[in-house]
Amino acid sequence: MQFGWYVNDWANAAFSASVLTVFLGPYLTSVAKNAADAAGEVHPLGLTVRAGSFFPYTVSLSVVLSVVVMLLTGTIADRTGRHKELMCGFAYVGALATMGMFFLSGDRYLLGGALLVVANICYAVSVALSYAYLPGLASPDERDAVSSKGWAYGYAGGGVLLIVSLALFLGHDALGLSAGTAVRICLASAGLWWAIFTVVPLLRLPSRAGVAPARAAAEPGRPSAGSLRELARTLRGMRQYPLTLLYLGAFLCYNDGIQTVVSQASLFGSEELGMSQTTLVAAVLTVQIVAIGGALLLGRIAQRYGAKRTVLGSLVGWVITLALGYLMPAHQPVWFFGLACMIGLVLGGSQALSRSLFSHLIPAGREAEYFSFYKISDRGTSWMGPLVFGFAYQVTGSYRSAIISLLVFFVIGFAVLAKVPVRRAIEAVGNPVPERL
Template identity: 60%
Template sequence: MAADTAEGTAGTDDAGRRREQRGWYFYDFACSVYSTSVVTVFLGPYLTAVAKAAADDDGFVHPLGVPVRAGSLFPYAVSVSVVVAVLVMPMVGAIADRTGRKKPLLAVTAYLGAGATAAMFFLEGDRYLLGAFLLIVANASLSVSMVLYNAYLPQIAEPEERDTVSSRGWAFGYTSGALVLLLNLVLYSGHESFGLSESEAVRICLASAGLWWGAFTLVPLRRLRDRRVATGELPAGGGVGAGWRQLVATLRDMRRHPLTLSFLLAYLVYNDGVQTVISQASVYGSEELKLDQTTLITAVLLVQVLAVAGALGMGRLARSYGAKRTILGSLAVWTLILVAGYFLPARTPVWFYALAAAIGLVLGGSQALSRSLFSHLVPRGKEAEYFSAYEMGDRGLSWMGPLLFGLTFQLTGSYRDAIISLVIFFALGFVLLARVPVRRAVAAAGNPVPERI
């Protein structure tokens, strides 16, 4: 998404810019609880249980007449949501770029997602179709809203402060995720003392994430401002065509920087593995390892806390060994985590906690270092444009992991086979990244080559 040409950060006083930055942080604070509490912890096991309640004697449900194993419904719905998001992103991106009206679009996508999440309170009995529909709407809305959210960064932060501003937003998100998950743990583990059934407690946790998302979105909507652009009209062909033409133009420009494109491909592959492990871990823990919901919530809370420490630790390693080597090391650890998960015995919370700790230590760092390494490979003056392709490409491929996970379970009936199948993303990503000569790539992009990278 191109930065507005008529007005960026230039002419914005420091106090006004800081005010916008503080407001910007709060969207991460608002929406991260959806990723943590809904996708990572509660919805996977709960929607799977709802689907099982509606399944036939062979364990299949039949949405639109298509036979789907009940345990595959959740990963399939995640994959569909990603496809929907990728189809919508170019249209929204084109409208936002050419009108400068990012804030109203952010409001629409944020509240559509928050509303769908809050409506999950009504997911009970055998309403698996309602659950799948709400998941698709909420997930797609979050993805599109994040493109708009990220597009503000070049406008509210000077180049030398973008790393700091971006990192603070990331930290705000993990903080809110941990806080709300802790409250969820109290409600879920003590649901009987609150006079609630287990199902009611889960539905309240799901709905509360939507309410939190909607409430704290008010902060960025009050503090962020739209920028004037050179023209307010979309080019001929409409929003969708303009958006796709813009994305195609960026990818064509990337062909002049093939090493940058090579890194982006490697990132898209291994990040798909990361996102799939996070989204499917609770289903694996509940269905295959037979762990209760309290154990799963506590494990995810552990991941949230250690992700911050892991990112700081990996940042120190990167200063000594370079970002590329540190990321490669993290991919090796991710592969070991999947292998360990495959052999993890059922009903042993202590080993699941150990696995969660390992995930936490590499999760934040592998994502943060990937973003910072990519920033060195972007030609100067095209930061927003390239990071838009980075975001859209990320969303565009992140359906492959859940699809492979769901298909493997569909064919084998084994979650252990499904989880070990994800090794291919980390192995292939490792090979692709190892082949990228990052020092040459930085120089080819016209940027100064750091001493360690």
């Protein structure tokens, strides 16, 4: 069963790595610039935004919409026990939307925005439901290791596809393809990869996630109404666990910063540092490779020092990384690759350990609902960070100002997480406490 869960990360990481992190940001920005007026602005739905802000704003919009979909889907999953069917169903819709990005060309920035919204919503829901499996996959003392291994599988899968994409992009002239066509093929291939490997969790995972027996089936003929009532009950019930909410608040803050760095790194590298598409792909591939070791390394460190202290240490590493990014000279690929190594070292571990730590703070039987809240800010689904990033660029016209504005998320997240008494939080929800936290 664990293998099927690991392969799910292998499958969906293609969307996170190839689409959100590497190709779509710079490419959709170029498409938006093709449609821009003389002032460099586009007007989606009658709004006026800089073409360079269209991608981060669209990411924010997709996440705001995904919040409602995730929460409702989480309650339906926990109520009916159909976690796998919903998880894989959303994965395939997201994969189809990603494959549709092949048709993104010319000045069709609205098409690109629409496909991004659909794909990112489906990605968020599918991954939130996959997280709900973690408490049933491992004992409390094993979850850090299992979660870290899952992230390592994800970065490995994303890295393999990036190698293929890099080879295609570098050889596009020899293949008689334009650079734009090569990028569109890379985008579509991420959707195909996602669809093919989702077959494994579809066959290997049980329908129900978590550790509790299924609750009563939804009232016949009124599943939506029942889900809304369940969602309202979950929101009221979460107030009984203020320490879980405190941890969730810390995570939503610092991980919003992490996800914004990940999703906007290629845009920053291309527009501010003058890096070529080849350099960007190679740098993200470096992140993927280093992140495999980083996730496993921080998992080992957590076994000795505890997950909370290890995550706090990784946040210090993120602050240093952002400061170096702000000071980095343009047109210097060597420095950019150094920054990629630093990101990879702290990226996988900080997220894997945050996920396993949160799994201890969830009441049994409510995994999908609580992880839907958690997934509001996870791989590629942050919204506050891209909004701040886009606004900072809108005001200053500088991506350096945009990237340094993200420091606030890490500082506040560190301060809040440091105040969370994790042992008391686990005891409050009635879960067994692991030996080391």
